[in-house]
Amino acid sequence: MREGKEPIEIGLNAAIVAMVDNDPCILRVPGQDELFADALPMGPFDPRKHRTMEIGLRGWVAEQTALSLGHVEQLYTFGDRGRQRPRDDHGPHVVSVGYLALTRVQPEQMPAIRLAGADFRSWYAFLPWEDWRAGRPAILDEVILPAIRQWLSRTDETDYASRGLKPSARVRIAFGLGSQWDEEHVLDRYELMYSAGLLAESVRDGRYDAIQAHGPTGRGMDHDHRRILATAMSRLRAKLKYRPVVFELLPDEFTLTELQQTVESIFGRSVHKQNFRRLVEKAELVEPTGATSTETGGRPAALFRFRREVLAERPAPGLRVGRRG
């Protein structure tokens, strides 16, 4: 807008989510930094070629991966130099816009994706403490919480006041100490762990000399990519409750148990079977196809399909799963 401009470029980063074997997976590519093995796929935004950023994103995803994206949603824009390019202060400044995108992968698409150097990997490989499907993850009590408490004990509470909260209060809420674990607070947990030096990224960015934890804390990623993933998880977990986006991750026909498992794997916790079914029924989100599936072993399950009409019927159709249901 005025004097000696520094060149700015826009990078579009996407957390592209698909279900593979009952795990929510993201498309990952090899890291560029030689520090991390993983990065999110990203492409530049060229306003001359693409009218909007979303069109630009869909464009390079189609070119590079042959995946067809369903729901695409902008998450957040970072202009943060400190975090993104700590060592390399030359070159243009890259502002990165994070996106969440949903897709389905057929097994036969996998080889082509792998050839391109990419593949799908469970998002819990990057944020393992978010997976409570098999109960409270051990990493929390063994690695994370001790280190977080360490950090709190050496932190001056009066200095830090983010969103009006002292670090101890932020920790209490984010990690459900004294109350319950809230699966939507993924980003808060990530940021606290970053600040407390528990992540490889904290070290990369020069905030700490070494990781402040006695044990692994998930796979690190280039730039802010793991933060974008955390944002994507928060958003998807929240969105499921008022938009029927799960169905973009499921095949056209599915059993209620498959639907439940998909929801559980995204929320990272198990839900109550009967209540879940009542919820699905009351929400009128699905209709039986009439067919059944015997593939699951045991009694054959009725197959259902998404009732697209709900989109037109309700203002906020989703699976309003409660704390326990």
Added chain:
Amino acid sequence: MREGKEPIEIGLNAAIVAMVDNDPCILRVPGQDELFADALPMGPFDPRKHRTMEIGLRGWVAEQTALSLGHVEQLYTFGDRGRQRPRDDHGPHVVSVGYLALTRVQPEQMPAIRLAGADFRSWYAFLPWEDWRAGRPAILDEVILPAIRQWLSRTDETDYASRGLKPSARVRIAFGLGSQWDEEHVLDRYELMYSAGLLAESVRDGRYDAIQAHGPTGRGMDHDHRRILATAMSRLRAKLKYRPVVFELLPDEFTLTELQQTVESIFGRSVHKQNFRRLVEKAELVEPTGATSTETGGRPAALFRFRREVLAERPAPGLRVGRRG
């Protein structure tokens, strides 16, 4: 990221909201286009000067307005050339990042703000159909819905499928035809009206030759600013329900009626008195100061203050106002 780059600049636009006389107002500045009288305040982002975009935003707001911002939240980033600079295709491409910011204004600050060419104006001046405090706004049935129906009747439903919804279904949900008005759908309503040619912006952007409505449809704004305002309203209306942000708009001490009126003016609808009070009480969001106020006429009202401790106690403290309560 590669070949002959077009220069890109980042503009930070803010919907700065404050309560003035029981109306949610935004800081407006004179429009630059000579087409519209109003624009949102905006400033450039210079990554050399400011570490993050939020810091950059707070920086220019402090320099230009002397307002101190409370809650600041990023809304959305647009890279849209088509909409933002339809006539002027030269100069650098501006990507604009929209923000919502909350503040309080004292009456004595007003003259300084006015001197700078800015002032606070009710957000309902720009989106009058969003104000249901005095019942269903006449503009809906007299101007908007007839024109929208006109548009639907001349629109091919099979062509347009945004988010899997036909235009008629989008209209039904956004405008509460057949169901209820949902105060959070501000952006959907704005976008439908934009597409249907009801807004001055639709004409400015070359989508229509003339406004497709027989009556006024709110004050237009430069660039995408009214869209950013609509986004800000949606976000604030939603946020109130799970974050105690109302208190950033109220004085330190207030009566329950003042609190209720502030909530009502943001939601643009009235709420049920007893239920609202029970809600506030159950949420433990406020505590009595012990003092009372006689300024309202009638029986003196007890004064309350925000209980900051809830921030540390609950994961999502807010005024979970229901459809009616």
Added chain:
DNA sequence: TCAAAAGTGTTATCCTTACACCCATGT
């Protein structure tokens, strides 16, 4: 016949919505 998974029925509790009435002040 047994394992495995599908698929109900029912109840206590809490939350939402709605009703109508009483209270303390200034004029």
Added chain:
DNA sequence: ACATGGGTGTAAGGATAACACTTTTGA
């Protein structure tokens, strides 16, 4: 005394969370 707004009590209906049991297949 009366107008004006402040401030309750309580009950119907629905949503949530929790309980345990029956049914249908394949091996």
